[in-house]
Amino acid sequence: MQELRIEENGNLGPIDSSRIPRFAGAATFARLPRLDQVRRADVAVVGVPFDSGVSYRPGARFGANHVREASRLLRPYNPAQDVSPFASAQVADAGDMAVNPFNIHEAIETIQQDALDLTADGARLLTLGGDHTIALPLLRAASERAGEPVALLHFDAHLDTWDTYFGAEYTHGTPFRRAVEEGLLDTEAISHVGTRGPLYGKRDLEDDRRFGFGIVTSSDVYYQGVREVVAKLRDRIGGRPLYISVDIDVLDPAHAPGTGTPEAGGMTSRELLEIIRGLRGLNLVAADVVEVAPAYDHAEITGVAAGHVAYDLVTLMSELPRPVVERSRNQEPGIPAEQRTTAGAQ
Numbered sequence: 507m508q509e510l511r512i513e514e515n516g517n518l519g520p521i522d523s524s525r526i527p528r529f530a531g532a533a534t535f536a537r538l539p540r541l542d543q544v545r546r547a548d549v550a551v552v553g554v555p556f557d558s559g560v561s562y563r564p565g566a567r568f569g570a571n572h573v574r575e576a577s578r579l580l581r582p583y584n585p586a587q588d589v590s591p592f593a594s595a596q597v598a599d600a601g602d603m604a605v606n607p608f609n610i611h612e613a614i615e616t617i618q619q620d621a622l623d624l625t626a627d628g629a630r631l632l633t634l635g636g637d638h639t640i641a642l643p644l645l646r647a648a649s650e651r652a653g654e655p656v657a658l659l660h661f662d663a664h665l666d667t668w669d670t671y672f673g674a675e676y677t678h679g680t681p682f683r684r685a686v687e688e689g690l691l692d693t694e695a696i697s698h699v700g701t702r703g704p705l706y707g708k709r710d711l712e713d714d715r716r717f718g719f720g721i722v723t724s725s726d727v728y729y730q731g732v733r734e735v736v737a738k739l740r741d742r743i744g745g746r747p748l749y750i751s752v753d754i755d756v757l758d759p760a761h762a763p764g765t766g767t768p769e770a771g772g773m774t775s776r777e778l779l780e781i782i783r784g785l786r787g788l789n790l791v792a793a794d795v796v797e798v799a800p801a802y803d804h805a806e807i808t809g810v811a812a813g814h815v816a817y818d819l820v821t822l823m824s825e826l827p828r829p830v831v832e833r834s835r836n837q838e839p840g841i842p843a844e845q846r847t848t849a850g851a852q
């Protein structure tokens with residue numbers, strides 16, 4: 507079947523849902539073209555079907571495809587930011603990384619290498635998880651591409667700066683401790699937002715503070731409001747290269763039931779979207795949306811929320827200038843998406 511896509515500014519956009527019903531065909535994120543259908547992407551969206559790092563409910567390995575399915579209703583103009591992201595930039599779906607579900611070390615290496623390959627030509631990367639373990643290799647790739655430690659904005663009910671689980675260093679509760687230890691983060695500019703729920707002990711907070719994290723709790727968002735929170739975050743991040751990690755469990759289980767470690771008292775999807783929209787103009791190099799576990803979802807509530815969060819993150823990226831890539835980076839093997847990614851998103 508012919509795809510009948512919207513094309514603007516020379517960018518190949520989504521399938522036109524006014525001519526091909528939005529429920530028809532295989533899903534890519536927002537019905538965008540696959541990476542192999544475009545010359546090059548300014549923003550690549552990639553899935554990581556991996557959940558071997560979870561401590562409670564499994565199922566986030568199915569998250570990326572669930573978000574793709576739930577993203578069929580996204581439209582090409584984003585009035586909240588007054589931007590048509592798929593016209594401002596070439597956005598494409600790079601399919602799924604082929605990660606080893608039985609070997610977490612190998613999976614982490616694959617994710618890091620694939621993220622490096624996808625960004626070799628200066629593309630910005632949005633990753634759909636997957637459990638939160640994947641943030642570590644994605645941060646390794648982001649800081650390598652930035653050539654310096656990156657600022658981190660981490661939306662999550664959890665700190666994810668714990669040390670080990672059952673002696674394991676690489677889990678979904680530990681990526682940001684590893685990232686600090688590895689020097690991937692600019693510790694002057696790292697914040698958790700939406701934190702809540704019981705901890706193992708007070709020491710969790712003491713460790714976290716020692717690493718340099720600032721915390722805006724879920725209650726802070728409620729009492730201070732979006733504007734004040736955005737102003738503080740922007741101030742802290744400044745002009746640094748920024749990585750945004752969104753664990754969908756930052757939302758209240760009423761807004762995102764489909765996740766592995768839900769905690770009561772979370773943010774609304776409106777609050778989360780408004781904070782993200784408040785970050786316009788910051789140098790957002792890469793982002794992820796993780797921990798969507800469709801088996802616990804109902805009526806695509808979580809998938810729709812994650813899809814909208816991803817859409818607003820892509821919108822932020824779409825407005826930024828394409829980074830100048832040094833020659834040596836250009837000479838890297840380009841985007842071997844065909845080799846490294848499955849045809850997951852057709």
Ligand SMILES: N=C(N)NCCCC(=O)O
Nearest residue numbers: 561638664678679767797
């Ligand atoms: N990263 C997420 N979603 N959760 C971490 C929870 C760690 C725990 O089971 O205590």
Ligand SMILES: [Zn+2]
Nearest residue numbers: 663664753755
């Ligand atoms: Zn979490």
Ligand SMILES: [Zn+2]
Nearest residue numbers: 638662666753
């Ligand atoms: Zn998390």
